[in-house]
Amino acid sequence: MHGEVTCHKARLIMQAPGRWRSGGFVAVSQGRIVEVGDLGKKPPCSKMVDHGSGILMPALVNAHTHLTLSALHERLETSKGFLAWVESLIRNSSELSPQEALRSTREAARTLRETGTGLVGEFGPFFPVEEHLAFMGLEGVVWQEFLGEERDLVAPSQTFGGLVSSLAGHAPHTTSPKLLKKIKTLCLKWDLPFSLHLAESQEEVEFLQSGQGKWARFLESRQFSFRDWDCFGLSPVKLAQRLGLLDPKTLLVHLIHVSPKEVELLAQSGVGVCVCPRSNWKLHRALPRLMEFLKAGLKPALGTDSLASVDSLSLFEEMQFTARNYPDLKPREILQMATANGARALWRQDLGLLEKGRSARMIYVELDAADPWRAEERLVIEPPALVKPVGW
Ligand SMILES: [Zn+2]
Known part of the structure; x- marks a missing residue:
């Protein structure tokens, strides 16, 4: 239906500030997010990329x-x-x-x-x-x-x-x-x-x-x-x-x-x-x-x-x-x-948030935090050691 679908996962996914998933994935096809879900359900992907123990979030x-x-x-x-x-x-x-x-x-x-x-x-x-x-x-x-x-x-x-x-x-x-x-x-x-x-x-x-x-x-x-x-x-x-x-x-x-x-x-x-x-x-x-x-x-x-x-x-x-x-x-x-x-x-409502239908412009941030609350705090108080563009 969507052609090649690549799923991206990391220990934590920040879809938006205050909206987190642990053990989830973001499915991407042709630069668009086709699904954000939990790994418990079978993700609809032809390929799974595990980015690591940090955070996947909007660019x-x-x-x-x-x-x-x-x-x-x-x-x-x-x-x-x-x-x-x-x-x-x-x-x-x-x-x-x-x-x-x-x-x-x-x-x-x-x-x-x-x-x-x-x-x-x-x-x-x-x-x-x-x-x-x-x-x-x-x-x-x-x-x-x-x-x-x-x-x-x-x-x-x-x-x-x-x-x-x-x-x-x-x-x-x-x-x-x-x-x-x-x-x-x-x-x-x-x-x-x-x-x-x-x-x-x-x-x-x-x-x-x-x-x-x-x-x-x-x-x-x-x-x-x-x-x-x-x-x-x-x-x-x-x-x-x-x-x-x-x-x-x-x-x-x-x-x-x-x-x-x-x-x-x-x-x-x-x-x-x-x-x-x-x-x-x-x-x-x-x-x-x-x-x-x-x-x-x-x-x-x-x-x-x-x-x-x-x-x-x-x-x-x-x-x-x-x-x-x-x-x-x-x-x-x-x-x-x-x-x-x-x-x-910047009039780009398709960005800034990870959800179905939006543009898949994400980053993976290497940051070890016990839970989303701590992660939000750490993202703004200490620049992470590693930041990697994902999907662009
Ligand atoms: Zn200026």
């Missing part, structure tokens, strides 16, 4: 990265505030050779795979990365981000394997409101996902509020004209609302400076959200209000951001940092962020 989702910045790892100024970091980013990017940037991007895509990320939200400003991601078996969305003034835009090629190419605004303090509105309108017209960094820095908040401050002076020093931008006097979230950016086909990234009322507004709009706690802490010494997000009904995804602001692209390490810095978050909620919430944020 992780890194909902926000910039792989093309990977060559900047440990080259930038991260201890003197956001503006100093941006300045060193601009300076160092211009000195990178294309070969170096390409090599490090490929290496970064390999690292994603090796650390269990099967779906990625990539912001790629420098060069097309789709083929390098596809070579590593990665799927997801590749956004080309835009800064500056309004311009003509063309529809990106729709797909590359399991990758959708789309357009994004960089941020409201670097991309003119007219251009942001235009990109979002075109994304809606072309049925593509839109994304934007929002409410990340104090500099951004101050700039939007007054058109003054450190960021305004920085833009002026670079002869960047913004005086006619119709965006001043608003918070980042209120501006995004006014520009019509808040809907379920938008993914907002960071959201550190958001008031409790704005958290409610975001939740009501159905907009997708992604947080990058390690990057936020390193660049801003600040973190988003995750507990409030969850309480309001938002379903935050997790991203690492780039190697220009974090030490690794491992989502296990991102979960570990999140667990340490949000002691009230349950391990289950953190795992949810890194799996099903991430899949939802």
Whole structure:
């Protein structure tokens, strides 16, 4: 009926956080899960693969990265505030050779795979990365981000394997409101996902509020004209609302400076959200209000951001940092962020959960835990020694 069916088993199977099987199997045919069941019943397989005494679970989702910045790892100024970091980013990017940037991007895509990320939200400003991601078996969305003034835009090629190419605004303090509105309108017209960094820095908040401050002076020093931008006097979230950016086909990234009322507004709009706690802490010494997000009904995804602001692209390490810095978050909620919430944020409802009919994009994690509760805790507090892609 399904052609060749391969069954995968491990001591524990996490179909979703909070939904575990001991002594079970996942039957896969042509990249799809055809059954998840108990070994007691005869599995419908032509081949059985026993992965071992660890955990079989959905592949992780890194909902926000910039792989093309990977060559900047440990080259930038991260201890003197956001503006100093941006300045060193601009300076160092211009000195990178294309070969170096390409090599490090490929290496970064390999690292994603090796650390269990099967779906990625990539912001790629420098060069097309789709083929390098596809070579590593990665799927997801590749956004080309835009800064500056309004311009003509063309529809990106729709797909590359399991990758959708789309357009994004960089941020409201670097991309003119007219251009942001235009990109979002075109994304809606072309049925593509839109994304934007929002409410990340104090500099951004101050700039939007007054058109003054450190960021305004920085833009002026670079002869960047913004005086006619119709965006001043608003918070980042209120501006995004006014520009019509808040809907379920938008993914907002960071959201550190958001008031409790704005958290409610975001939740009501159905907009997708992604947080990058390690990057936020390193660049801003600040973190988003995750507990409030969850309480309001938002379903935050997790991203690492780039190697220009974090030490690794491992989502296990991102979960570990999140667990340490949000002691009230349950391990289950953190795992949810890194799996099903991430899949939802990247419009891939077929991923992030192991059940019949979904895509068989799994990982096997070598981790010895007595029971599912202990396993959930250990998955988020200690990055495992071995992670292996299964089914992709
Ligand atoms: Zn980013």
